[in-house]
Amino acid sequence: MASYIARKGPMVFSNLGKWAYNMSGFNQYGLHRDDCLDENADVKEAIRRLPRKLYDERNYRVMRALHLSMTKTILPKEQWTKYEDDVKYLEPYLNEVIKEREEREDWNKNH
DSSP states (O other): OOOOOOEESOSSOOHHHHHHHHHHOGGGGTOOGGGGSOOOHHHHHHHHTSOHHHHHHHHHHHHHHHHHHHTTOOOOGGGSOOGGGOEEOSHHHHHHHHHHHHHHHHHHHHO
């Protein structure tokens, strides 16, 4: 299996991007951008392929966010996920899943 390197932070830093990131609110619960993706079939498969450590870290962040949401609280500001530090841990796995699905669809269409 290929080794993956998660991209840390945004590709382009901008004040508007940082503002939108902070307005989204998920960072106040300690979540990463990839934790909030709509779980379609591709995302579910990418999550299934995560190494155990990343999978457990993701589940911890999601469970903590659910608990904070139920208690109507947020993390202290120093624990918020920062725009520059947001790790796109699922991106390489998701790109691989999408590429495989597109190849499979192309194969089925032509054969």
